[in-house]
Amino acid sequence: MSRSFSFLVNPLSGGGTAARVVVPLARRLREEGAEVEVTYTGSVDEVPALVAAAAAADAVLVAVGGDGMVSSVAGEVATAGGVLALVPAGRGNDFVRQLGLPHDEAAQVEMLLHGEERRIDLLAAASGGVETFVAGSVYCGVDARAGELVNKAHWLPSKLQYPVSTVRALATYRPFDLTLDVDGVRTEHRAACVVVANSGFYGKGVHIAPAAVVDDGELDVVVIEAAGRIELIRSLPKAYDGSHVDLDEVTVLRGRKVAISGAYRGGATVPVGADGEPMPALGPDAPLGVEVRPGAVRILG
Template sequence: MSTAPSPTPVPVILNPAARNGAVRKRIAPMQAAFADHNLEAVLVESTSEAHAGELAAEFASQGEPIVVSLGGDGMVRAIAAGLVGTSTSLGIIAGGRGNDFIGKLGIPKDIHAAAAIVAEGRDRTIDVLDLDGQVCIGNVCLGLDSAVQEYADSVRRIKGHWVYLYGVARAIMRPRRIGLELTIDGEHVEFHGYSAGFANSGRYGGGLKLSPEAQLDDGLIDVVLLKDVFLPRLAVELVLFSLGKHKSHPHIRFSHAREVHIAASEGAEPVEVIADGDAVAQTPARLNIRPASLRVRVGPTPSRRG
């Protein structure tokens, strides 16, 4: 009588306290979903994003074929930092509010469907952003996005992408203008307006479209600058952003780059830099693209999103 093969162990890095314990509630369903595919979810708890990156790098050095993130885009970013430049693939089980990165990759939020991708998917090589040595997976933003994130983080009862739409509504009541000195692939640009975005994935805020045509593997940063406009017009611009209908709008400048130097205008205070929904730095900062540097586990059918 033959016996079933032993389950294949797969390291899963998580912070069980994240989102006030909401991530912890996804552990048991994930373990059951993994078991359905003869995988054993080996839970590895991290104490910080830096620690998660260190754990991922250690697994990569041991030759693990895949390391799974259970959490939101912040945890994905942290684990990606430890896997960049290695042959270890990043698997993702959603556990955040926005989950924009998996949306771009075509990975479903449903745990069982995502576990099937971990078990049976294919590996895809994508670009990442490098912000003064910090790995960013999705987008880097300055200006209005900072206020939107603050308001989104301040509420607990609103769920999913609605929390970011709430943040947008609050932010435009008292919009903050910024002034930047940008060097985009050697071209000097003086910018005064509401928002400067630098996209790899182009999705943020639970599905809003910073750059609808951004690609994860084109070796380019999509630069999106929302210029200074009157307040009523700003509301219209942000609706266009949420729908991805702003590609040809006169108040928005689009371009591509491989390297961007970002500084506050002369005499101005430093500007906060948001990466993948978290405040990670202040100006001045240097941003560049690291092409084909991260392997991710995606579905067997190529996604049309990214």
């Protein structure tokens, strides 16, 4: 039985890359006899109804965009009991990198038509009274600040947006006081950042949690302790190959449920991000909770 597909495309992803990717891909699938519907939307408010319609029609929901698009769709697909497929067309594409999914059109057609389903975990992040599903990771501190800068760096060439924003964030960062509870075990830190990861990659190829696996039912929690700004910038290359976890300043924990509280000294709030999108800031009266949802969503590839 041939599959049918409902493409959900963010036309702004990757500076317009998504729109350019989907047209030839949809044409190839139709040539193979598949039913294909394409919807363009940049509004997260439209996602639940579009996902529910795809699931009701027994169509694979194909998310075409970046990591933020993946997270906005994955939880809705899980709730609707549908099947998800991913076509990378964003700036980072870190979740696709973690899954090892193809970027070339021919391999994508093969995956969509004949790829096997598997179940993967999602994160449920609760902050500011709102719970949201996240595919890749949730993070607080200097990396969330870098994400804020990336989202304002459209004036830079795409290849430079992440590295320039990361160096800018590191050059101006402030450490914050952090209380971390992982499955009931509490630790205290003065940190540059903390990452709660389902996927090992973020920030366009930074291998922040090299041991992370998306279907093991556990979270990898990476704490980078406070250090000098120059020292952090010099150690940045180690994060791309995952060797930073061997540094004395890095702590790696594993668990299923994480609670984070903290603030900058003086009580100022700490920025929080999730798969490239901002979340409510961490503050004295605004903790962050993250739990794993094992096998929450079915995905192709």
